[in-house]
Amino acid sequence: MQDTMLQRIANSxxxxxxxxxxxxxxxxxxxxxxVVYYGFITLIAFRKDxxxxxxxxxxxxxxxxxxxxxIVFTIVVTAIYVFRANGEYDEMTxxxxxxxxx
Amino acid sequence: xxRLTQAGRSLGLAALMLMPGAVFAAGTLEGEIKQQPTxxxxxxxxxxxxxxxxxxxxxxxxxxxSAADFYTAGGGITGFQNGLAIAGDYMSAASFLGxxxxxxxxxxxxxxxxxxxxxGWPILTFLMAERLRNLGKFTFADVAAFRFAQTPVRxxxxxxxxxxxxxxxxxxxxxxxxxxxxxxxxxxxxxxxxVGALMMVxxxxxxxxxxxxxxxxxxxxxxxxxxxxxxxxxxxxxxxxEGLFAESVKVKSELAGAAGKTPEEAAKAGLSIMGxxxxxxxxxxxxxxxxxxxxxxxxxxxxxxxxxxVPSAKEARKSVMWATVWIGYFYLLTFIIGFGAIVFVLxxxxxxxxxxxxxxxxxxxNMAAVHLAHAVGGNIFLGFISAVAFATILxxxxxxxxxxxxxxxxxxxxxxxxxxxxxxxxxxxVSRITTIALGIVAVILGIAFEKQNIAFMVSLAxxxxxxxxxxxxxxxxxxxxxxxxxxxIGGLIGLVSSVTLTVISPSVWEATLGxxxxxAPFPYTSPALFSMVLAFVGVWFFSITDKxxxxxxxxxxxxxxxxxxETGIGAAEAxxx
Numbered sequence: 001m002q003d004t005m006l007q008r009i010a011n012s013x014x015x016x017x018x019x020x021x022x023x024x025x026x027x028x029x030x031x032x033x034x035v036v037y038y039g040f041i042t043l044i045a046f047r048k049d050x051x052x053x054x055x056x057x058x059x060x061x062x063x064x065x066x067x068x069x070x071i072v073f074t075i076v077v078t079a080i081y082v083f084r085a086n087g088e089y090d091e092m093t094x095x096x097x098x099x100x101x102x
Numbered sequence: 103x104x105r106l107t108q109a110g111r112s113l114g115l116a117a118l119m120l121m122p123g124a125v126f127a128a129g130t131l132e133g134e135i136k137q138q139p140t141x142x143x144x145x146x147x148x149x150x151x152x153x154x155x156x157x158x159x160x161x162x163x164x165x166x167x168s169a170a171d172f173y174t175a176g177g178g179i180t181g182f183q184n185g186l187a188i189a190g191d192y193m194s195a196a197s198f199l200g201x202x203x204x205x206x207x208x209x210x211x212x213x214x215x216x217x218x219x220x221x222g223w224p225i226l227t228f229l230m231a232e233r234l235r236n237l238g239k240f241t242f243a244d245v246a247a248f249r250f251a252q253t254p255v256r257x258x259x260x261x262x263x264x265x266x267x268x269x270x271x272x273x274x275x276x277x278x279x280x281x282x283x284x285x286x287x288x289x290x291x292x293x294x295x296x297v298g299a300l301m302m303v304x305x306x307x308x309x310x311x312x313x314x315x316x317x318x319x320x321x322x323x324x325x326x327x328x329x330x331x332x333x334x335x336x337x338x339x340x341x342x343x344e345g346l347f348a349e350s351v352k353v354k355s356e357l358a359g360a361a362g363k364t365p366e367e368a369a370k371a372g373l374s375i376m377g378x379x380x381x382x383x384x385x386x387x388x389x390x391x392x393x394x395x396x397x398x399x400x401x402x403x404x405x406x407x408x409x410x411x412v413p414s415a416k417e418a419r420k421s422v423m424w425a426t427v428w429i430g431y432f433y434l435l436t437f438i439i440g441f442g443a444i445v446f447v448l449x450x451x452x453x454x455x456x457x458x459x460x461x462x463x464x465x466x467x468n469m470a471a472v473h474l475a476h477a478v479g480g481n482i483f484l485g486f487i488s489a490v491a492f493a494t495i496l497x498x499x500x501x502x503x504x505x506x507x508x509x510x511x512x513x514x515x516x517x518x519x520x521x522x523x524x525x526x527x528x529x530x531x532v533s534r535i536t537t538i539a540l541g542i543v544a545v546i547l548g549i550a551f552e553k554q555n556i557a558f559m560v561s562l563a564x565x566x567x568x569x570x571x572x573x574x575x576x577x578x579x580x581x582x583x584x585x586x587x588x589x590x591i592g593g594l595i596g597l598v599s600s601v602t603l604t605v606i607s608p609s610v611w612e613a614t615l616g617x618x619x620x621x622a623p624f625p626y627t628s629p630a631l632f633s634m635v636l637a638f639v640g641v642w643f644f645s646i647t648d649k650x651x652x653x654x655x656x657x658x659x660x661x662x663x664x665x666x667x668e669t670g671i672g673a674a675e676a677x678x679x
Binding site: 030041053074 | 214384389420430
């Protein structure tokens with residue numbers, strides 16, 4: 001890539017906006033995943049009894065919905081990021097390309 | 103009939119007491135396994151799979167002309183297909199049989215284990231997937247070495263790739279040998295040679311195209327088979343989880359009671375499968391192991407390689423999304439299958455045997471899912487699941503070999519020795535020679551490690567990937583201040599420390615090397631917490647103290663790398679010939 005084009009992209013307001021938006025969103029979701037997963041592990045390490053508590057009168061414990069919840073949460077946050085990136089971020093990337101490559 | 107069930111249940115109980123915590127160590131197949139009677143249905147089904155995959159290889163071979171075809175299937179894989187293939191790489195026989203066995207043994211603890219395997223995917227998606235696609239061409243070293251001095255970083259990346267691949271391969275080859283004894287009733291050595299030979303055929307002739315399609319077919323068969331088993335289990339309980347769990351707790355309590363426990367103790371033992379048990383011994387091991395699983399995913403060379411087989415960043419993102427969906431779904435299925443095994447396998451004397459005076463599952467706990475297949479689907483379905491389990495190993499081994507071969511031919515031969523001037527034909531020739539060499543090495547290692555306790559090997563592969571590959575890759579993408587010196591020294595620190603700490607941890611020091619119990623100098627299950635920190639600090643320290651001219655170039659190259667990684671402008675067209 002030529003240096004002049006590189007500078008034009010780097011200075012493009014659309015690129016700057018894309019970059020800050022995507023980095024912020026990516027890191028926010030990353031921290032969310034870390035908090036949920038290590039929260040789950042910490043709960044298991046220090047307070048096993050909470051997850052072993054049965055729900056109502058049955059034998060099923062709170063651990064089951066919590067564990068399934070972490071799995072579903074993992075899939076859902078991944079999907080949210082991918083939908084946003086494949087829509088909004090890709091459109092902005094196309095716009096950067098149109099601005100710079102024309 | 104009543105007496106029979108009773109007998110079965112007491113047998114099952116002894117099986118419970120035997121259950122080694124070791125299934126958690128890595129989910130690999132391990133221990134002495136007795137050869138079973140020859141199972142012709144399973145062998146026949148496997149033969150069908152092999153014939154089908156050989157036709158695919160023939161078709162793929164016609165399309166594999168250039169190095170790009172060989173490494174990345176010419177970039178012609180869609181996101182959905184690639185997602186299935188990635189899921190296939192991840193859903194190994196060890197995780198199918200090992201996790202369902204872990205759930206059968208200790209219920210909820212098995213779920214904790216599988217969650218650890220899943221949570222690395224979103225991180226990989228948010229911070230790395232599209233950058234990898236935009237920067238890389240054939241191997242993850244293309245990305246890690248993008249703005250650095252090629253030779254040192256490539257040599258490091260190739261070394262660490264080969265180490266990860268070697269440990270992963272040994273685990274798979276030994277697993278294949280044990281499985282064939284159990285499932286087909288054939289000799290250990292047959293398995294190792296069959297896997298080595300077939301894998302060489304797929305990779306040599308069909309390259310990435312064949313490897314990917316073998317993986318996709320296997321993933322569909324495995325997901326289909328596991329869905330059927332989970333469906334049959336759930337339909338027995340009118341699709342009520344409470345019903346399934348209540349019956350499982352009842353079975354476990356009765357087994358404990360039959361073993362002479364007081365009614366209170368028995369009830370407690372039964373309910374214990376509903377909550378966390380002994381899996382998480384100390385918080386440090388738990389967090390360390392969690393880190394190895396989470397970040398190891400983002401550093402496994404045979405997984406990273408798959409990001410270069412799709413045509414664009416958009417498809418790369420779709421790949422990880424689909425991979426996450428299928429892997430998550432698969433772990434939900436194995437959880438149901440594990441509970442199904444409690445209800446249908448532990449209570450059925452047909453699946454239990456006396457061994458050295460104690461009783462257990464025929465073939466060991468890892469047979470939980472296989473016996474359940476027999477219980478819910480009869481002989482034919484048993485053959486089907488056995489064939490799929492074996493096919494799984496074959497497909498994973500092919501992917502591993504391909505990534506090892508590309509590290510040698512693309513990183514070492516083409517970039518380091520030929521300084522990037524190798525033509526596609528000679529590079530392709532080197533990858534094929536390496537494939538043959540790796541195939542032979544894999545067979546030899548598989549035979550050499552037959553009697554070894556290899557439970558630690560998959561977790562070691564994850565720990566190295568998390569401690570050597572991941573820090574270098576991650577920081578090279580996101581930290582401008584990183585330099586060649588930091589990458590190489592930091593990466594090597596991660597590689598050496600993760601291997602060393604594993605060797606002096608209980609799973610190798612005591613279980614494999616035979617030192618006294620409690621004598622291991624490093625007391626935790628996984629080294630990742632320590633070796634990852636060492637690697638990150640190493641990269642940071644040796645980068646900021648680097649005042650060389652090369653360091654200036656490394657930092658100056660960041661902007662170009664950043665723009666390309668974020669916009670895809672100038673990215674390699676994987677399909678370009």
